[in-house]
Amino acid sequence: MASDQNDKPFDGRKLSDTICILPFTSLSVHATRHLTRCQMTEQSSGQISDSESAMDLWHGKKLVELREKMIRGEFDEIGCRNCRNKEVKGLRSKRQHWHELNLVKDLWSDPNTFKTLPDNIFHIDIAFSNFCNFKCRMCSGAYSSQWVRDEEALIKMGIAGGSGGIKPKEAARRKEHMRRLSEDEMRAILEKSRQVRRIEILGGEPFINQEFFLFLDLCKEYGIGPNTEIMITTNGSSIDRDKLERLTDFKYVNINLSVDGTGEYFEYMRSSGTMKWTELAESALLIKEFCKQRNKINPNACWKLNINGSYQIYNSLNLYDFVSWIVETFDWNTSEPIVNSKFRHSWEHRLLFGPRHLSALYISDRLKPLACDQHKKLINSYPLLNSVRENSYLKDIETLLSKDHKLDPADKESHWNMFCWYTLALDEIRGQSYRVLNPALAEEIENTVSSSSYQNQVERWKSESLQGNSSE
Numbered sequence: 001m002a003s004d005q006n007d008k009p010f011d012g013r014k015l016s017d018t019i020c021i022l023p024f025t026s027l028s029v030h031a032t033r034h035l036t037r038c039q040m041t042e043q044s045s046g047q048i049s050d051s052e053s054a055m056d057l058w059h060g061k062k063l064v065e066l067r068e069k070m071i072r073g074e075f076d077e078i079g080c081r082n083c084r085n086k087e088v089k090g091l092r093s094k095r096q097h098w099h100e101l102n103l104v105k106d107l108w109s110d111p112n113t114f115k116t117l118p119d120n121i122f123h124i125d126i127a128f129s130n131f132c133n134f135k136c137r138m139c140s141g142a143y144s145s146q147w148v149r150d151e152e153a154l155i156k157m158g159i160a161g162g163s164g165g166i167k168p169k170e171a172a173r174r175k176e177h178m179r180r181l182s183e184d185e186m187r188a189i190l191e192k193s194r195q196v197r198r199i200e201i202l203g204g205e206p207f208i209n210q211e212f213f214l215f216l217d218l219c220k221e222y223g224i225g226p227n228t229e230i231m232i233t234t235n236g237s238s239i240d241r242d243k244l245e246r247l248t249d250f251k252y253v254n255i256n257l258s259v260d261g262t263g264e265y266f267e268y269m270r271s272s273g274t275m276k277w278t279e280l281a282e283s284a285l286l287i288k289e290f291c292k293q294r295n296k297i298n299p300n301a302c303w304k305l306n307i308n309g310s311y312q313i314y315n316s317l318n319l320y321d322f323v324s325w326i327v328e329t330f331d332w333n334t335s336e337p338i339v340n341s342k343f344r345h346s347w348e349h350r351l352l353f354g355p356r357h358l359s360a361l362y363i364s365d366r367l368k369p370l371a372c373d374q375h376k377k378l379i380n381s382y383p384l385l386n387s388v389r390e391n392s393y394l395k396d397i398e399t400l401l402s403k404d405h406k407l408d409p410a411d412k413e414s415h416w417n418m419f420c421w422y423t424l425a426l427d428e429i430r431g432q433s434y435r436v437l438n439p440a441l442a443e444e445i446e447n448t449v450s451s452s453s454y455q456n457q458v459e460r461w462k463s464e465s466l467q468g469n470s471s472e
């Protein structure tokens with residue numbers, strides 16, 4: 001199978017620190033029908049409607065002004081703060097990642113190149129609606145229809161909704177977001193995407209979404225596939241061989257399976273009872289086996305499984321078990337891992353920064369050493385991890401945990417407290433219990449929120465919730 005030096009810096013070329021290639025080359029459509037500069041921000045460049053297509057917005061005032069600003073040497077501190085926050089902490093940002101991708105390296109030689117880019121989309125991030133059967137704790141009603149009710153309940157309890165701080169009015173508009181992308185809207189995008197190199201499908205859950213399969217049919221009609229990579233982010237609950245067969249026209253297929261913890265961690269953090277951990281593990285093996293067969297049948301095919309996780313407070317004490325599972329699933333424990341091929345199975349474990357109260361940046365001082373121990377145990381048990389590309393995620397975790405990042409102590413305490421109340425509130429709504437997670441984490445939550453004040457809080461939530469229901 002072909003080897004690729006993907007993700008390596010190249011040619012010594014460097015873009016200005018204010019430039020990002022994504023707003024110039026990429027179209028990003030959220031489940032909310034909002035267009036953004038990339039998937040790292042929710043700052044809208046406009047919402048797709050009957051009067052404004054995705055392409056109208058891509059050429060619209062907001063994105064044009066952003067591109068001009070970047071070329072002038074101004075960084076957009078608000079809209080691009082996710083990348084800026086990472087870069088100032090010495091962590092790798094999406095902006096930096098994209099500048100080093102072979103996928104787009106021929107598209108620029110210096111910032112001026114962008115002025116003459118053709119009127120074409122090279123990369124698409126797209127979600128068709130928020131229709132989903134999971135309600136992952138770090139998600140929100142904007143991306144999961146299952147979350148909408150929980151979000152409303154959280155707000156009634158006085159706790160910010162998913163994605164940290166959804167306002168009641170915004171939550172009430174969620175139902176609007178459930179309008180799905182129409183065939184005409186998809187056609188308008190594909191018309192300008194005949195040179196697209198990579199398509200990333202995001203959630204809702206694509207494999208239960210009929211618009212996803214319509215989109216695949218349309219790609220075929222527009223001749224998009226044989227020269228295009230496709231990456232599908234999925235929760236793995238509805239994958240079978242027939243559905244995977246629908247992807248065989250694409251040049252390169254990456255099944256991006258979202259999972260960040262093993263056993264109870266998975267069920268607590270993501271599926272919320274919809275899917276058992278054993279079923280998810282079977283789904284990972286099914287995808288892996290399908291990739292193997294496709295690559296065997298067609299030596300030019302490139303199919304891979306990517307485990308797509310996020311590192312946050314909930315799974316910080318599960319890191320060792322989780323990565324051990326990946327090592328075994330990929331057979332890295334019994335055979336030498338391929339260190340640097342784009343086409344090998346892989347895993348991404350990005351630091352989660354939003355919702356802020358779930359970020360491991362705010363883990364309590366008592367839990368932090370335990371999280372560091374997980375990291376050390378992992379590196380000691382699997383020295384091979386030092387040589388694989390994924391080591392950069394472990395280095396980011398180490399950097400996050402080993403520095404204090406000059407956090408304001410009051411701010412840190414406030415986010416940790418929010419983590420505890422958010423956890424208890426969601427448990428109350430979903431009939432789950434954080435006690436299935438690590439005992440040290442459970443003890444720390446209980447130390448933070450005394451049981452008596454929690455009981456009072458629950459009583460208050462219940463009465464407010466009842467009042468809310470009766471007035472509906």
Ligand code: SF4
Pocket residue numbers: 019020021022023037038039040041079080081082083084093094095
């Ligand atoms: S700098 Fe970061 S946030 Fe801004 S457009 Fe690029 S990837 Fe997105």
